[in-house]
Amino acid sequence: MSWDDAVASSIVNEYKHLAGATLPILHALQENFGYVDKRAVPLIADALNMSKAEIFGAITFYHDFRHEPAGQTVVKLCRAEACQSMGCESLVEHLKNAHGVEINATTEDGRLTVETVYCLGNCALGPAALINGELVGRVDEDLLDAVCKGQSHDRMAG
């Protein structure tokens, strides 16, 4: 859903009682809106009695929080050492060469976001990726082709 200050406020209120509530609030906002709009900064700062600079600093410090909405499909591709040893970098090349999909960006049609992550804890079955929250092992070009074309694949449930 698109950003809505009233909804965002109610989310902030739901979590603000927690000790150290910043991250739980940011996660909840991102879960709901797909990203954290900069309009969240004063809302959170007010609720937690922190400065806007502190909240802004926190949002930008953590890689997870997006500053704009993601594509419909989000692929978090692992590019850490164990997945490197299994060829994840050639998958990055393949995305670019075969599909024109850049890593750490959203396609122009808004369908696909591919992001770099460092380790998904699936290092014995690499290359690994989280595709819309579903962990996939032994990721190959065939599977990524299906994802890029918006097709289903028998190695994914959804």
Add this chain to the structure above:
Amino acid sequence: MSTSIKIYVPRDAAALSVGANRVATAIASEAKKRGQQVEIIRNGSRGMLWLEPLVEVETAKGRVAFGPVTPKDVASLFEANFLTAGAHPLNLGLTEEIPFFKNQERLTFARVGVIDPLSVDDYIAHGGFAGLKKAVTMTGAAIVQEVADSGLRGRGGAGFPTGIKWKTVLGAEADQKYIVCNADEGDSGTFADRMLMEGDPYTLIEGMAIAGVAVGATKGFIYLRSEYPHAYQTLLEAIRTARAARWLGPAIGGSSYAFDLEVRLGAGAYICGEETSLLESLEGKRAIVRAKPPLPALKGLFGKPTIVNNVMSLATIPWIMANGAKAYADFGMGRSRGTLPIQLAGNIKQGGLIEKAFGVSLREIIETYGGGTHSGRSFRAVQVGGPLGAYFPESLLDTPMDYEAMAAKKGLLGHGGMVIFDDTVDLAQQARFAFEFCAKESCGKCTPCRIGATRGVETMDKVIAGDTSKLALIDDLCHLMTDASLCAMGGLTPVPVMSAMTHFPDDFNRAPKRMTPENLAAE
């Protein structure tokens, strides 16, 4: 009469990543079609990850394994009477007789893959909460002494004696103390924490509760990395059910002790695994590393005395309390007592979780357990201990897995991860990546780390392009980072870089004809 036969299909994320849910669904519908009564239990993984999805059937002789199973195999498994362990190409025999599994010393992982991870009853039936029951009858000092006597050292990487840390927190006077579990498991090539949290979460809960009883802390936090959504759900459910069964709450296990827990998600920052950065993050701030002293044990979360321990450290406590410090310390070598859950990963044929007493050689793990590379090409390097660990060549494989022995070879054990590379790896690229990773993940507090790592990337680019005169600069940068960084992020980034340069000098000196097929063939 057909009684219901127990079938185990793992819910571990690694098993799910290769289709375990689809296999479970296929088994359920095939059984229904055949009018066969089955009970499908979603267990943790046995750790033989190349065999996932590994399906087990309970028989009179024990659990029989089939794997790796795909949904397409399910009909033929029923055809072959797999419910009575019938012959089938995927039949692997008794799970616990598979050499990879049989030759381990599973203490911390004793229940993982065996039990239903979200059944308190199953946990108790397999010895669960015995350690906590004992702990509530002891004084805090006696518990801490037991932990100290076991020789347990922190499994998060630094290997600091757990008993000493607990003693400091026990001795601190405060109105509130905290137990924080470091479940940030950021190292590439590691997944032991994840497997335990998904496969036997009550063990972690029990370990944290014992820590709370020992030092007088009533509140705990598990700081879990956000890259582990499955572990998150499992922990939430485990905490909920443990609370319902009164193993968490105002009177844990019917004792006079109170202890409760919350899980908090990280947000994709490697540095949050560093304990003071983690505490800043839990407090809701940017995760800038704190200078020590003060130690977190004295001034930790919200300024209160805090135990920060790794998942493995805490999850080993119940075994130690239940079986005694001596039984634990009987395993291991030198000053590394007990067992290490080793994670064998990367380009390896048989990857997975291997819990062994300290002292096993890298070679035994790679060759006997791993069975060589996944690609079938020859082995070239292993990185031990995550992104801040050393790259070792063949000639160092006889090094025992022991904190001091690894340090003597200028490497480290870290969290016990081993990442295997075949002969297509370019160690100059890996050295460059070590700097790149540090540049991206640095908290930014100190110059040697923040600027040094960026300079390292630029300089490695020149080396890779053929300017080998720049190698001396890499050496200087590494010394600066080692000596002048505030924490081990900047301080240990030189370890992978220097080990790559020392053990694989050719890779730093072969521009511009790098990585051509002829080049590889000539080696």
